[in-house]
Amino acid sequence: MGKYSYSIYNSTSVLPDEWDSIAHENIFLSRNGLAVLKKAPPANMECHFVGLFSNGKLCGIALIQYLDLARVATFKNRERSFCLKDYLIRKFSSHVLFIGNNTLTGQNAYLLNKEISETEALALLQMAMLNLKKEYSKKGKRIHLLAVKDFNEKEMPDFEAAGYNGYYKFCTQPNxxxxxxxxxxxxxxxxxxxxxxxxxxxxxxxxxxxxxxxxxxxxxxxxxxxxxxxxxxxxxxxxxxxxxxxxxxxxxxxxxxxxxxxxxxxxxxxxxxxxxxxxxxxxxxxxxxxxxxxxxxxxxxxxxxxxxxxxxxxxxxxxxxxxxxxxxxxxxxxxxxxxxxxEVFGIIKHTNPLLNFFMQKLFTYFDPKVEWKARNPFKT
CATH class of the missing domain: 3.40.630.30 (Gcn5-related N-acetyltransferase (GNAT))
Structure with a gap:
């Protein structure tokens, strides 16, 4: 990446001093906002903070989360004690690594200054995510799914330009x-x-x-x-x-x-x-x-x-x-x-090439459909 580099931090106490000068636009990416995720996270979540650098100077900040879906009953089936979807998730897709914040809706994944472009930053973040995938593998946790969540459709071309190949684009419930x-x-x-x-x-x-x-x-x-x-x-x-x-x-x-x-x-x-x-x-x-x-x-x-x-x-x-x-x-x-x-969009990829080939069908099967009717309470 030439002049660009990244560092991964696992504690807010070691974040660069200038972190909050970039985070001022989004409290959830601030030092204090991220501290909540370290001090009181869901039991099945681990958080990693990424600093992006241009010639050694901080130019971007990001959040990458790991989720172990095997530790929660992801799908509810109140009629039966056995839920096929939950079983399949636990068996084949329970370890998830994604850029973003799963406790929120919207783009709370990263912030950049003018020293780095969106495409360059996303390329660095993919490298960081793949680096973390290797680290989890060393700990005996094979990552099944890689994902990025909650972006506007106009931002999607940046992911393609940054080399996010083989990902399935999805849209679930709106913000x-x-x-x-x-x-x-x-x-x-x-x-x-x-x-x-x-x-x-x-x-x-x-x-x-x-x-x-x-x-x-x-x-x-x-x-x-x-x-x-x-x-x-x-x-x-x-x-x-x-x-x-x-x-x-x-x-x-x-x-x-x-x-x-x-x-x-x-x-x-x-x-x-x-x-x-x-x-x-x-x-x-x-x-x-x-x-x-x-x-x-x-x-x-x-x-x-x-x-x-x-x-x-x-x-x-x-x-x-x-x-x-x-x-x-x-x-x-x-x-x-x-x-x-x-509407907010995301991209997702299974690390098993065969399962990833069927990602569209699999995602459609697992995505809980919610029927609803939009209301307009204002005078026309």
Whole structure:
């Protein structure tokens, strides 16, 4: 690569001093954001940080993750104790190495400055990923899948130019993004632009939530409620048809420790009992939603999830963010409050050439299909 080189780091304490001068555009790639992944990662995840250099000077930063899918029940089959898809994943595709952050939706894989082009950076990252593949092999872990996740379609040609050969391009569930419109000064401005049906939905949800109080929790309060928070988180996580990881119990506590005021944790209480929570991360001009949890019965009775979405909208407008990144899942209800779908793409390759030849068919078989209808709550 001539003047370009890379280094792989396995601890945030040894990252180059100038790391955050590049990471300022994305909190998830900052030293503190990455520290969360080292101090409180999912049990089946390992994280590696990559520095890209031009003539010895840092010009790019990136995240590469390893996932062991054999350590989680990836697919749920509530009717049967045996799940064929889960068995096949464990047998042939459980060890995954990819450029990106599997706990998030969107391009949180790398950041570059002007000293390196996209193509040059991607070529370096592929070299780093293949280097890590060899290192895992030495430890007796054969990598089955190589992947890059969550990019816009216009960025795909850069991967081809960088030599990502034999990869299958895929598109799964979209990233749901809510855009704060120019001129919105308060939530009343947002409500005034909703059509009658969706203003009624908002008012009904707010009435249903009577008796529920919302509170921003401090680090000590999160710590004291760790067990209950984890219980509520698992209620939601276990509903997913497809899971690649579970957060550890102390994850939100560590997130608050590292990101401080940039991380907002809101608890929803019925009396003194925590019955739900949601989280937001202030990331430049955007507010990124993170994980949430709730009591299933309270959620149904109080329309808790929908109320959380409206609370996030009100907060983002008040704090003058440009977007709320609502991420994947529950696309229809998110669209009912005004979020729109943005397609994100990835590429994937099996290290077994025969299996890789059938990657398109295999991916289609394993990809959980979600049928949903986009809503437009705004006046036309």
């Amino acid at each position: 749901m993004i809510f855009t704060i419109r120019p001129g919105w000064q308060s939530v009343e401005d947002y409500l005034s632009e909703l059509n009658t049906k969706y203003r009624t939905q908002h008012n009904r949800a707010r009435k249903k939530a009577a008796g529920i109080t919302k509170k921003k929790l401090s680090l000590s309060e999160i710590s004291a409620l760790n067990a209950r928070i984890h219980e509520l988180y698992l209620t939601v996580a276990d509903k997913a048809a497809f899971n690649t990881f579970y957060l550890p119990q102390h994850h939100f506590e560590i997130m608050k420790q590292e990101l401080k005021d940039k991380f907002r944790f809101y608890g929803y209480f019925e009396g003194e009992k925590l019955v739900g929570f949601n989280t937001l991360i202030k990331n430049g001009h955007d507010a990124d939603t993170y994980f949430l949890g709730y009591d299933e019965e309270i959620q149904k009775e109080k329309m808790l999830y929908l109320n959380m979405l409206y609370d996030m909208v009100a907060y983002a407008i008040k704090k003058e963010f440009k977007h709320i990144i609502f991420a994947r899942s529950a696309m229809e209800i998110k669209s009912s409050v005004g979020a729109t779908a943005e």
